[in-house]
Amino acid sequence: MIKNVLGGLAAVLLTLALIVVARTLMVSYDLMEVDAVERHAFDADRATERLSEGLTYRTISHEAPEDFEAAEFEALLEFLERAYPRIYSELEFERVGDYTKLYRWEGSDPDLKPGMLIGHYDVVPVEPGTEQEWTHPPFSGTVAEGFVWGRGALDDKAGVLSSMEAVEYLLETGFTPQRTLYLAAHHDEEVGGFDGAARVSELLEERGVELEFLVDEGLPVAEEVLEGLETPIAMVGMAEKGFLNLELSIIRDGGHSSMPPQRTTIGDLSTAIHRVKDNPMPGRFDDLIKTTFEPLAPQLPFLYRMGLANLWLFRPLIERQLSTIPHTNAALRTTAAPTIIEGGIKANVLPAKARAIVNLRIHPDDDIEAVEAHVRSVINNDEIQVRRTPPSREPSVVSDTDTRPFQDLRRSIKEVFPGVPVAPSIFIATSDARHFRNLTDNIYRFRAIRARPEDQSRIHGTDERIGVENYLEMVQFQIRFIKNSTS
Numbered sequence: 001m002i003k004n005v006l007g008g009l010a011a012v013l014l015t016l017a018l019i020v021v022a023r024t025l026m027v028s029y030d031l032m033e034v035d036a037v038e039r040h041a042f043d044a045d046r047a048t049e050r051l052s053e054g055l056t057y058r059t060i061s062h063e064a065p066e067d068f069e070a071a072e073f074e075a076l077l078e079f080l081e082r083a084y085p086r087i088y089s090e091l092e093f094e095r096v097g098d099y100t101k102l103y104r105w106e107g108s109d110p111d112l113k114p115g116m117l118i119g120h121y122d123v124v125p126v127e128p129g130t131e132q133e134w135t136h137p138p139f140s141g142t143v144a145e146g147f148v149w150g151r152g153a154l155d156d157k158a159g160v161l162s163s164m165e166a167v168e169y170l171l172e173t174g175f176t177p178q179r180t181l182y183l184a185a186h187h188d189e190e191v192g193g194f195d196g197a198a199r200v201s202e203l204l205e206e207r208g209v210e211l212e213f214l215v216d217e218g219l220p221v222a223e224e225v226l227e228g229l230e231t232p233i234a235m236v237g238m239a240e241k242g243f244l245n246l247e248l249s250i251i252r253d254g255g256h257s258s259m260p261p262q263r264t265t266i267g268d269l270s271t272a273i274h275r276v277k278d279n280p281m282p283g284r285f286d287d288l289i290k291t292t293f294e295p296l297a298p299q300l301p302f303l304y305r306m307g308l309a310n311l312w313l314f315r316p317l318i319e320r321q322l323s324t325i326p327h328t329n330a331a332l333r334t335t336a337a338p339t340i341i342e343g344g345i346k347a348n349v350l351p352a353k354a355r356a357i358v359n360l361r362i363h364p365d366d367d368i369e370a371v372e373a374h375v376r377s378v379i380n381n382d383e384i385q386v387r388r389t390p391p392s393r394e395p396s397v398v399s400d401t402d403t404r405p406f407q408d409l410r411r412s413i414k415e416v417f418p419g420v421p422v423a424p425s426i427f428i429a430t431s432d433a434r435h436f437r438n439l440t441d442n443i444y445r446f447r448a449i450r451a452r453p454e455d456q457s458r459i460h461g462t463d464e465r466i467g468v469e470n471y472l473e474m475v476q477f478q479i480r481f482i483k484n485s486t487s
């Protein structure tokens with residue numbers, strides 16, 4: 001009898017294993033193969049020199065407006081005019097806000113909706129006291145050891161200048177777009193973009209412009225993402241998370257700490273924070289994160305591939321695994337982080353009031369309303385007041401992959417980075433693109449920057465730099481994308 005049961009169990013397990021392996025081997029992936037294209041012969045030295053000079057302007061966005069150095073912004077705008085003479089003689093341009101520049105390259109077909117490339121040339125300050133830690137001074141634009149060094153090399157002067165380089169080159173070669181193309185170089189992204197991007201967006205809306213697509217800074221060509229994955233991955237941000245700050249507060253009679261009651265304000269507040277942490281919003285595996293992994297599958301080690309091909313069986317396991325890593329967890333769900341806690345003024349007095357702020361980053365499948373309701377319900381304590389504190393913002397729509405602009409973007413990436421999978425992903429940070437939701441749903445957040453995990457700390461940190469060869473790839477990419485998307 002026992003033998004029969006075991007035999008039956010073995011047969012079931014064997015069948016299951018066969019199904020799992022068969023599905024792994026049979027699944028086919030939609031991999032776009034593109035023909036090799038010749039590299040465009042723009043002047044590489046000149047492009048590198050111009051990036052180097054661009055990094056010498058101290059176009060810093062400070063938190064305190066009185067620290068703003070207008071002369072540096074003026075100097076950078078003058079530099080652009082000197083560096084890109086064809087753009088300034090053949091395109092329309094205007095100043096928007098205080099120091100933002102908007103360019104319009106008229107296409108030959110007025111029936112096509114315009115495309116738009118945006119970026120920002122303001123940078124974050126160098127943290128006082130860290131200047132000496134830089135291998136080359138942060139505003140020197142030094143070209144050495146195969147890199148261009150300086151604040152803005154990654155975020156985002158290389159983005160702005162590589163698009164201008166591409167347009168200048170295409171003008172030199174006599175290219176005319178069919179689709180009108182806008183370019184914008186914003187000056188205040190690091191402090192919210194309210195004078196730059198927000199005004200450009202308003203202005204275009206007033207003029208009745210609807211965009212076919214918008215490309216902004218965002219995710220990179222990521223190298224060494226997963227163990228066992230040989231190729232880099234070009235990640236494209238298809239959506240941006242929203243955010244919400246909730247204040248949790250509790251008021252109760254205070255008293256002497258020598259005779260504490262069962263429950264105290266600090267005790268209850270701590271419990272509430274714990275409950276929020278221990279009961280996260282559900283993971284959203286079916287959407288963006290799945291589309292991120294699918295294009296990678298053919299290159300993944302067998303075990304990963306087996307998991308992806310058999311989500312019916314392995315989904316809970318994969319979700320649990322992704323939830324343990326901060327950046328995949330952030331892509332998977334709405335996250336909650338307590339950022340401020342206050343209560344108490346004296347060591348022997350029970351505080352009558354305690355409060356905390358929880359900062360929530362909202363996944364595109366959730367919204368502010370649902371997140372707030374979730375937090376209230378997991379806290380499950382009527383004495384804790386839950387209140388929204390501004391600012392808050394809903395998550396963006398998720399841009400479609402099934403559109404001409406996305407296919408153009410994917411093609412252009414593959415033309416410049418052969419064999420590199422393109423993975424639609426979620427952008428965890430925020431950028432100026434959020435100001436353009438009124439003009440198009442096709443917003444893509446991508447820079448052709450090769451980034452290794454250790455480069456993360458260079459963005460807004462010490463020793464920001466970009467490889468010279470990689471910068472030239474960025475220019476190649478911009479040329480390919482402009483050609484593919486406007487003709």
Ligand SMILES: [Zn+2]
Pocket residue numbers: 120155156189217431
């Ligand atoms: Zn940036």
